[in-house]
Amino acid sequence: MGIRVVRSTTIPHAVYRYLLPHEGSIVVLRLHWARLIPSLTMAVGGLFAATAVQPAEGRNNALILAVWLLAAVLIAQLGIVVESWWNRYLVITQQRIMVVNGGFLGSGVRLSLPLSQVQDVRLVRLSGGRLYGYGSLVFDSANVVLRYVPYPEQVYLEIAGLLFKDPDLGE
Amino acid sequence: MALLLSPLGVLIIAAIRLLIVSDYNMSTALAILSSNGYVNTLLGTVFPVIPALLPYLALVLLYLNRVIASCLAFFATLLVSPAAMSKAGARTTALHEWHLVVGGSSGRHALLLLLAIPTGALVLATLAGFGFTVVVRTIGTIAIIIVLPLMVQLYRVPLNEGFYTNLLRQPWLPAEAITLTTHKTVVAYQLDSDGFWLEVLMDQGRSVEYYRMSQISTRDICQIASISTGHPLLPLVSESAAPEPCYPPAAPSKPSIPGGVPVQMRNNLVGK
Numbered sequence: 193m194g195i196r197v198v199r200s201t202t203i204p205h206a207v208y209r210y211l212l213p214h215e216g217s218i219v220v221l222r223l224h225w226a227r228l229i230p231s232l233t234m235a236v237g238g239l240f241a242a243t244a245v246q247p248a249e250g251r252n253n254a255l256i257l258a259v260w261l262l263a264a265v266l267i268a269q270l271g272i273v274v275e276s277w278w279n280r281y282l283v284i285t286q287q288r289i290m291v292v293n294g295g296f297l298g299s300g301v302r303l304s305l306p307l308s309q310v311q312d313v314r315l316v317r318l319s320g321g322r323l324y325g326y327g328s329l330v331f332d333s334a335n336v337v338l339r340y341v342p343y344p345e346q347v348y349l350e351i352a353g354l355l356f357k358d359p360d361l362g363e
Numbered sequence: 364m365a366l367l368l369s370p371l372g373v374l375i376i377a378a379i380r381l382l383i384v385s386d387y388n389m390s391t392a393l394a395i396l397s398s399n400g401y402v403n404t405l406l407g408t409v410f411p412v413i414p415a416l417l418p419y420l421a422l423v424l425l426y427l428n429r430v431i432a433s434c435l436a437f438f439a440t441l442l443v444s445p446a447a448m449s450k451a452g453a454r455t456t457a458l459h460e461w462h463l464v465v466g467g468s469s470g471r472h473a474l475l476l477l478l479a480i481p482t483g484a485l486v487l488a489t490l491a492g493f494g495f496t497v498v499v500r501t502i503g504t505i506a507i508i509i510v511l512p513l514m515v516q517l518y519r520v521p522l523n524e525g526f527y528t529n530l531l532r533q534p535w536l537p538a539e540a541i542t543l544t545t546h547k548t549v550v551a552y553q554l555d556s557d558g559f560w561l562e563v564l565m566d567q568g569r570s571v572e573y574y575r576m577s578q579i580s581t582r583d584i585c586q587i588a589s590i591s592t593g594h595p596l597l598p599l600v601s602e603s604a605a606p607e608p609c610y611p612p613a614a615p616s617k618p619s620i621p622g623g624v625p626v627q628m629r630n631n632l633v634g635k
Binding site: 226229230232233234236237238239240241242243244245247255258259262263266319320323324 | 426460463464466467471474475478479481482485486488489491492493494497500501502504505506507508509511512515
């Protein structure tokens, strides 16, 4: 099976500005889209619920406004989650693992985990992850869990390869 | 929200309510506090407000994905919050709501179907991918919108007629109509008594007064304002007779003031 995770040739600007000049062998990924599902369900469900209870007769305007306001909040919440997902990258370099935010709702390095602090990595795939194709990477030594990692096996192998280098290759 | 429900939040709410009950008079507030005890005051200031706010607290908790806490709050609402209608009325209203939802034109039905299919599919996708807990939270959040119209009718949002003003100004102690040996009747709340002196908080003016026990001829529990006259949907005990009103009902021609009766009538009552 071929590895689907390819090393980035074009690095997003949001990521590029946090990279050191000597950081090479970079993998840049967005987190898995499955994390949008609960928010999407709430937004579409909210729209459905507001349409269902909205009949004009027998309703006062304040109640209709409140109902649509609640639905609008759920839709706005979806917008924020989508924006956050679109602009958040999982970055793996030879020196560290980073989660970088690049959106206008908040940018910066959310997580910077030097590989020197990582002794081991575990891959956890629950039923939902197996269904949608994501997994969780657990770094016990650093007490960090990365959820919604796409192509989990490949990413796991990439990180494991960085942690446990082939002794025959040397430095 | 977390701050409001935290011990610090409860303490702040209690302090605010104590000041409102004392007509923003710090001396009166401190007198109530020292006479009534810190724990009694803390619980007393917070507890009476809970039944009125419980239905909306349940909705907020549901929105914040606190499903279990919200279910408990809904259950408590059924048991203690005064409802605007009887159980039969609630059933009729729920049926009416349902008819409103399923009724309407064919265009509306088509739109509902158009939204129901992706909603159902997404709920299934959430259930399959994220498990029962997440799907319950998701459905709970959607359910707020469906439940809100029914909740508003069952537990009316008391935004007018000074409901909250009355609720917050009403002390948590039982009001008493105290008739003195001089045939003067005052409405007050007992703060403390040592057998010789009775320390009371006057309903009018919210000042703290002391009466000799020998000066008092009768004391009767009475009801100041009709704040929680409704009964919960699932009362655990049979309805008991409400205490007599502290003040006679206002004359229909005269405008009443929030929380009581016209001042002139009160003055007549206290025998001035």
